[in-house]
Amino acid sequence: MNQHVLILGNPVLRERSEPVTDFGSKETAKIIEDLKNELELFRKRNGFGRGIAAIQVGIKRRVIALNLGQGPFCILNPEITFRSEEVFRMWDDCMSFPDLVVRVLRHTTINIKYTDEDGNIQEWKEISQDISELLQHEIDHLDGILATDRAIERGDIIYKCEYMKNKEQYDSLVDYFIQAT
Numbered sequence: 001m002n003q004h005v006l007i008l009g010n011p012v013l014r015e016r017s018e019p020v021t022d023f024g025s026k027e028t029a030k031i032i033e034d035l036k037n038e039l040e041l042f043r044k045r046n047g048f049g050r051g052i053a054a055i056q057v058g059i060k061r062r063v064i065a066l067n068l069g070q071g072p073f074c075i076l077n078p079e080i081t082f083r084s085e086e087v088f089r090m091w092d093d094c095m096s097f098p099d100l101v102v103r104v105l106r107h108t109t110i111n112i113k114y115t116d117e118d119g120n121i122q123e124w125k126e127i128s129q130d131i132s133e134l135l136q137h138e139i140d141h142l143d144g145i146l147a148t149d150r151a152i153e154r155g156d157i158i159y160k161c162e163y164m165k166n167k168e169q170y171d172s173l174v175d176y177f178i179q180a181t
Helices: 026-046 129-142 160-165 167-171
Strands: 051-053 063-067 072-083 087-092 100-107 110-115 121-124 157-159
Touching (some): 026 051, 026 063, 026 072, 051 129, 063 129, 100 129, 157 160, 160 167
Antiparallel strands (some): 063 072, 072 110, 087 100, 100 157
């Protein structure tokens, strides 16, 4: 697969992804392989990217590929089972709108339940803030929600080039900064 990441405005990004039910099938194995490959290609081309949801390449399945610095892996059918009351503000970016950043609120930590690549149910508890914000972003994609929908205020969607010109001013509006891997 040499898919291209769908960009803001593509109606597919607004669709809710369907659960994976056929664990171990050739189709599911291909989705996993293709999504991991797409994440790695995006990282090579753009120098960033820790996660991608299958819907971002037009695959309407609840699959997320992640690379947290130790190679790509996929989680299937993730569900948030706990959200901390504590939240933080951050400038979020996305492969589907690589020229924009959006100021959003995210929960400091979450717990999730998901199925691993081998079809085993797993729980991931007390997830660190850096991974928690990423997973909230990617799970939103599976539900047809974009970071642009979560902008705190009307003026909180800006071009990255403007953010960079006024970085100190914009950084004073948030509590947290994305950690690249």
